[in-house]
Amino acid sequence: MALHEERPVSQPLDTLWYTRCPVPTGLGIAVQKGWLDETVGALGTRVQSLRESANQAVRESHFDHTLQNSVRHGGNIPAIWARAQGRQTRVIGLSWADEVQLILTRPDSGIKTVKDLKGRTFGLPDWRNAQIDFTRAQALRGLENALKLEGLDVRDVQLVDYRYGGTFSDNPVQEIAGTPFSASANSHRADGRNAELLGLLRGEVDAIFLKGSSAAQLAHDLNLYTVIDTGSHPEPLIRCNNGTPRTLSVDQHLLDQHYDVAVGILDSVLRAEQWAAQHPDDTRRYLARETNSSEYWVRVAYGEDAHLRLATALDESAITALQDFTAFLHRWNFIPQPFDVRDWIDTRPLATLRSANAALAG
Amino acid sequence: MSSLETLWYTHSPVPTGLGIAVQSGRLAEAFRPFGTNIQSLRESSEREVREAHYDHHLQNSVRHGGNIPAIWAYAAGVETRVLGLSWSDEVQLILTTEDSGVRTVRDLKNRRFGLPKWANVQIDFTRAQALRGLENALKLEGLEVRDVELVDYPYGGTYSDEQKHHLYGSEVTLNNGRHSRRNNELIGLLRGDIDAIFLKGAHAVQLANEFGLRVVVDTGSHPDPLIRANNGTPRTLTVDVNLLEEHFDASVRIVDTVLRTEQWAWANPEETRRFLARELNTSEYWVAAAYGEDAHRRLRTNFDERSIHCLQDFTDFLHRWDFIPRRFDVRDWIDTRVLEHVIGATTRRAI
Numbered sequence: 001m002a003l004h005e006e007r008p009v010s011q012p013l014d015t016l017w018y019t020r021c022p023v024p025t026g027l028g029i030a031v032q033k034g035w036l037d038e039t040v041g042a043l044g045t046r047v048q049s050l051r052e053s054a055n056q057a058v059r060e061s062h063f064d065h066t067l068q069n070s071v072r073h074g075g076n077i078p079a080i081w082a083r084a085q086g087r088q089t090r091v092i093g094l095s096w097a098d099e100v101q102l103i104l105t106r107p108d109s110g111i112k113t114v115k116d117l118k119g120r121t122f123g124l125p126d127w128r129n130a131q132i133d134f135t136r137a138q139a140l141r142g143l144e145n146a147l148k149l150e151g152l153d154v155r156d157v158q159l160v161d162y163r164y165g166g167t168f169s170d171n172p173v174q175e176i177a178g179t180p181f182s183a184s185a186n187s188h189r190a191d192g193r194n195a196e197l198l199g200l201l202r203g204e205v206d207a208i209f210l211k212g213s214s215a216a217q218l219a220h221d222l223n224l225y226t227v228i229d230t231g232s233h234p235e236p237l238i239r240c241n242n243g244t245p246r247t248l249s250v251d252q253h254l255l256d257q258h259y260d261v262a263v264g265i266l267d268s269v270l271r272a273e274q275w276a277a278q279h280p281d282d283t284r285r286y287l288a289r290e291t292n293s294s295e296y297w298v299r300v301a302y303g304e305d306a307h308l309r310l311a312t313a314l315d316e317s318a319i320t321a322l323q324d325f326t327a328f329l330h331r332w333n334f335i336p337q338p339f340d341v342r343d344w345i346d347t348r349p350l351a352t353l354r355s356a357n358a359a360l361a362g
Numbered sequence: 363m364s365s366l367e368t369l370w371y372t373h374s375p376v377p378t379g380l381g382i383a384v385q386s387g388r389l390a391e392a393f394r395p396f397g398t399n400i401q402s403l404r405e406s407s408e409r410e411v412r413e414a415h416y417d418h419h420l421q422n423s424v425r426h427g428g429n430i431p432a433i434w435a436y437a438a439g440v441e442t443r444v445l446g447l448s449w450s451d452e453v454q455l456i457l458t459t460e461d462s463g464v465r466t467v468r469d470l471k472n473r474r475f476g477l478p479k480w481a482n483v484q485i486d487f488t489r490a491q492a493l494r495g496l497e498n499a500l501k502l503e504g505l506e507v508r509d510v511e512l513v514d515y516p517y518g519g520t521y522s523d524e525q526k527h528h529l530y531g532s533e534v535t536l537n538n539g540r541h542s543r544r545n546n547e548l549i550g551l552l553r554g555d556i557d558a559i560f561l562k563g564a565h566a567v568q569l570a571n572e573f574g575l576r577v578v579v580d581t582g583s584h585p586d587p588l589i590r591a592n593n594g595t596p597r598t599l600t601v602d603v604n605l606l607e608e609h610f611d612a613s614v615r616i617v618d619t620v621l622r623t624e625q626w627a628w629a630n631p632e633e634t635r636r637f638l639a640r641e642l643n644t645s646e647y648w649v650a651a652a653y654g655e656d657a658h659r660r661l662r663t664n665f666d667e668r669s670i671h672c673l674q675d676f677t678d679f680l681h682r683w684d685f686i687p688r689r690f691d692v693r694d695w696i697d698t699r700v701l702e703h704v705i706g707a708t709t710r711r712a713i
Contacts, residue, residue, distance in 0.1 A: 179647035193574050201552050218572065221545055284530065285636060294643045295530035
């Protein structure tokens, strides 16, 4: 690791690519408020959204992080996978916004508690053509953690795969009414959407996993029964999943050649998060747009204090959880090899910002 | 004219001028100088009071919302008057699954169509509006409701069993562990028990998207207003006769506030879309999908001939299907004095 005292050299950068998941992230707010643009714009860099690109290879970089000079804030599974594949990326921040993570059943299934899942069927998504099937990994994690609480393991339930065709980046994301929206959602593909949920409604399986505001809303709309919400368990390792913590990552090239841009990104993210902490109402509206759900469902899924949950830092508890989750992904063969997440984390941009702020305060 | 102590208000969770006037605080502001207490009747802890959203039995109350309960209450002898009509076109969808084989309205012939059936309610507006959508869709192809097989999806209880609360502008029920049933027809469709259902508004487009459902027809976007006419087209702004006769000034204040709120909406599309998203408990994206990019311009309360004509046609429909005990002339129900008073007193803006 380079010396902390010395600020690396920084070359001018023409274009910074950014991407974030449709979930609560500081980067998302920084983009929406124009602060990312403003901060790196001052360094002569323009920003471009990667998921809105017409080029599928560019869009796929949201998942495989192949694009040089790009930043991503979102679910950690694709980020961990890309790193394990040998991609030269670094984590410069972690954020932890707890969200509902639900094991759902039908009211007539006879399942009331996690213990009742024993010997029953559980529907899992199966995106066979995707490079990294984060939907399957997060559902499996939710299931395993739920079962663990009762001394059960995944072998105790019968897994049923729901196949999806295509990949996660087949269609560009468009921004409509402030909402990132993928056109694929409108198509009537035979493989459909929410296949495991349909399977649950049809009685093919007894339980499924869904998370976030759409989970809360669908559970309500379809009269489903929540067996457990692992997202509200007191133990962080039980809550730990794709979104807990979320990774703020950049490619190594950006850090090496355009260090000031990397610091600028983090600066705009922290500014957005500080703004959010003081603007609960505007933040809730933003989150509603970002997740394409109502402000009420945002509150149900992310809590009354959603605006306070956007803090990006490098907390010990988040690092521990990230390591635990990386081991999980390896154990289930989602990644080819485990690694030490501390080697992946680069603390310099955060340290640079903090010392700059301390200097200002002093 | 005696002073008005309490004004009860109620609005359906749909786009209405009154709803935005309530959310934005304009209604309370308008009545504050007169010491009138403004109370939401659907948030009352008494079921009897909440039921007035449907039967309008409460004295000194105003309601802006779907016309079916309002038409039914008047037909049942409740003394109310319509002070204005608003027309916000919304999607009205006949939905089917990808594998049902149904592609066009013609394909609905002899297929199974799921309808909600609320056994214990005074007026089952959910069934009436679904039936209207179905009848109008079939009519376009020379078919009738007799040509499809209706399958009832029963619901117990009534619409006002649970106290409503407003959280972030959305009307929700905070039921403590009670399991209510909803969307039974949709679940039936998804299970493959039936071939088609009717759903309307933002939740219809959202749910259709969630499950990749196929839209057979959207009667809400048909060029003929009589095909679009349904529970929400037009919506009625109604008061009880006591309020109108004893508190004419309060009635004027209500209509004035609604019109001013609507004028504000026309100039503020972004903020209006947020109010509507909160009102409908959906996202701004789905508001635009269901009510159009110009949803803010669709909020206008008046007495257009078209709206009156459609209200009459729809009243006849409700009578023909036995949802109301008698047919009546909607012009006897409408009272134009308040609107005329407000428009006469306000500098009219050229729109």
